Amino acid sequence: MVQAVFIDFYGTVVHEDGEVIRKISQEIFDTGKVRDRSEIGAYWWNEFQTAFLSAYGDNFETQRELEYQSLDKTLQYFNSTADAKILSNKMFEHWIKPPIFEESKQFFEMCPVPVYIVSNIDRDDILKAIEFHGLRPMGVFTSEDAKSYKPRKELFEFALRSTGLSAEQVVHIGDSMSSDIKGASSVGINAVWINRSDREVPDGVSSVRNLLEVYDTDYFK
CATH class of the missing domain: 3.40.50.1000 (HAD superfamily/HAD-like)
Structure with missing residues (x-):
């Protein structure tokens, strides 16, 4: 044993935070310029993964930093008027409870x-x-x-x-x-x-x- x-x-x-991510994606869809809602999750995940995979050693950044950065880039890409801090806080609230x-x-x-x-x-x-x-x-x-x-x-x-x-x-x-x-x-x-x-x-x-x-x-x- x-x-x-x-x-x-x-x-x-x-x-996991899947339900929170769905709600945030919906808000981006409602406040941005998006043809297909699935584009939001795909773009956001790609931005996060790119930063995530290079974050180690001297280049390390916390999960909170990486999530905020990737979300902010996603809002800009889809021309969303939503507030990145407000949306990211919803995710952080899930992480602690x-x-x-x-x-x-x-x-x-x-x-x-x-x-x-x-x-x-x-x-x-x-x-x-x-x-x-x-x-x-x-x-x-x-x-x-x-x-x-x-x-x-x-x-x-x-x-x-x-x-x-x-x-x-x-x-x-x-x-x-x-x-x-x-x-x-x-x-x-x-x-x-x-x-x-x-x-x-x-x-x-x-x-x-x-x-x-x-x-x-x-x-x-």
């Missing part, structure tokens, strides 16, 4: 080994979210701590160094194939994919539908 669990947070323990998946608290209570949260988020925001839901992880490691975002290896390496654990002693749980599964695998950490939408499972990937099913995998036997 593994000695510890690393676990993603948004999309794995609590809900996100809805939690129903089995998450039970997972933390049942886990026979220490659970460490490893997340692409700013430290202050995730600490508020953890406190809001009364969760008690053994530790929290964020992109802000490592000055790097998953799927880059630095955040996983930072978590391993901080806990004194080797990659073989840990299993990482997350909902993103790229950030969590491929990112953890890049440093030799076994990973379990939380596949809540019953998507097709790639060969060689350990997949479960919810957190409690993780206990049925070989990592806990």
Whole structure:
């Protein structure tokens, strides 16, 4: 059995910000010049990803900074009269009080080994979210701590160094194939994919539908 669990947070323990993003996109559509509403999400995501992938080391910027910058560029591109600060604050409000998946608290209570949260988020925001839901992880490691975002290896390496654990002693749980599964695998950490939408499972990937099913995998036997 593994000695510890690393676990993603948004999309794995609590809900992602998809609903908030839809509402913001609608407001951009209503206040801008847009032919197809789907163009908004595509452009916004591309702007965020471009900045996100280059944000590490000396070029690191926080999630809040990256989200605000990408949203502001999106508003300008679509000639929207909406206020970037007001819209981005809606997203930040979600980050500190996100809805939690129903089995998450039970997972933390049942886990026979220490659970460490490893997340692409700013430290202050995730600490508020953890406190809001009364969760008690053994530790929290964020992109802000490592000055790097998953799927880059630095955040996983930072978590391993901080806990004194080797990659073989840990299993990482997350909902993103790229950030969590491929990112953890890049440093030799076994990973379990939380596949809540019953998507097709790639060969060689350990997949479960919810957190409690993780206990049925070989990592806990």
